[in-house]
Amino acid sequence: MSSFEVVIYEKQDGIAYITLNRPQALNAYNIKMRDELYEVLGAVRDDSEVEVVILKGAGEKAFCAGADLTEFLTAPSPIIARKARFERDVWGRLLSVEQPVIAAVHGYVLGSGIEMSLCCDLRLASEDARFGLPEQGLGIIPAAGGSQTLPRTIGQAAALEMLLSGRWIDAKEALRLKLVNRVVPRADLLSEAEKLVRKILSYDRMAVRYAKQAVRRGLDLPLAKGLALEARLGKQLMAAEDKE
Numbered sequence: 520m521s522s523f524e525v526v527i528y529e530k531q532d533g534i535a536y537i538t539l540n541r542p543q544a545l546n547a548y549n550i551k552m553r554d555e556l557y558e559v560l561g562a563v564r565d566d567s568e569v570e571v572v573i574l575k576g577a578g579e580k581a582f583c584a585g586a587d588l589t590e591f592l593t594a595p596s597p598i599i600a601r602k603a604r605f606e607r608d609v610w611g612r613l614l615s616v617e618q619p620v621i622a623a624v625h626g627y628v629l630g631s632g633i634e635m636s637l638c639c640d641l642r643l644a645s646e647d648a649r650f651g652l653p654e655q656g657l658g659i660i661p662a663a664g665g666s667q668t669l670p671r672t673i674g675q676a677a678a679l680e681m682l683l684s685g686r687w688i689d690a691k692e693a694l695r696l697k698l699v700n701r702v703v704p705r706a707d708l709l710s711e712a713e714k715l716v717r718k719i720l721s722y723d724r725m726a727v728r729y730a731k732q733a734v735r736r737g738l739d740l741p742l743a744k745g746l747a748l749e750a751r752l753g754k755q756l757m758a759a760e761d762k763e
C-alpha cells in the first residue's frame with residue numbers, strides 16, 4: 520500500500536493496482552496527481568514483480584472528470600497551468616510501461632480521464648460510463664494526447680465529432696466505436712478486469728510483453744517495417760526462451 524495523497528498504489532500477485540483517489544472532486548487530474556502518477560508509473564515500469572497493471576478511479580461517480588478546473592482558475596493563466604502539466608511527461612511514461620495496462624473505467628470519463636484510458640492497452644467500462652472531451656468549451660485542445668490517440672482508436676470522423684462538438688457518448692456507443700473492449704455491470708467492473716488479468720498472467724510474461732510491443736510500436740510503422748519488427752521480436756523471444 521502506498522503513502523501517496525491522491526493516488527493509491529497497491530501490488531498483489533503480480534498485479535499493480537493504481538487508483539486515482541480524489542473522489543470528492545471526481546478524481547480530477549491535478550498537479551499533485553500528475554506528480555504521484557509519474558512516480559508510481561516509474562516504479563511499476565521498473566518492478567520485475569509487476570506483470571500487469573490495472574488503472575481505476577475511486578468513488579462511485581467517476582473514473583476521472585478531466586483536468587482540475589480549480590487549478591485552471593487559480594493559476595495566473597490557463598497557459599501557465601498547462602505548461603506545468605507539460606513539465607512531466609506522464610503520458611509518455613504510461614505509454615512506456617512494458618507490462619499490459621488495463622483501464623477499468625466508470626462514471627465520468629472526461630478530458631484527461633478519457634485520454635489517460637487511451638494510453639492504456641485495454642479498456643473495460645461499466646454500464647454507467649460516459650465519455651467526453653470538454654476542452655473545446657474551455658477554449659483549449661486536449662493536452663494528454665487525445666487529439667492523437669482518440670482518432671487512432673475510434674477513427675477520424677468519430678474522434679473529430681467528439682473533439683469539435685464536445686458530444687459525450689455512453690458506454691454502449693463507446694463499445695460500438697471500439698473505444699472500449701467491453702462493457703460490464705458496475706458491480707462487476709473490477710472482478711471482470713481481474714479475470715482478464717488472470718488470463719494474461721497465465722501466459723509467458725516475455726511473450727506477453729513482446730506481443731504488446733509488436734502492436735504498439737508496429738502501429739507507428741509502415742506495414743513492411745512492422746512485419747520486420749514482428750520477425751525481430753519473435754527471434755529475440757525464441758533466443759531468450761532457448762537461453763532459459
Ligand code: COA
Pocket residue numbers: 543544545547548584585586587588589627629630631653654657
Ligand atoms: N475539476 C475540479 N473539480 C471538479 C471537476 C474538475 N474537472 N469536476 C468535478 N469537480 C468537483 C465539483 O466542483 C464538485 O465539487 P464540490 O462538491 O466541492 O462542489 C464535485 O467534483 C462533484 O461534482 P459535481 O459537479 O457536483 O457533480 P455533478 O454530477 O453534478 O456533475 C460533471 C459532474 C462531470 C458533469 C461536472 O462536475 C463537470 O462538468 N465537471 C467539469 C468537467 C470538465 O470540464 N473537465 C475538464 C476537462 S479539460
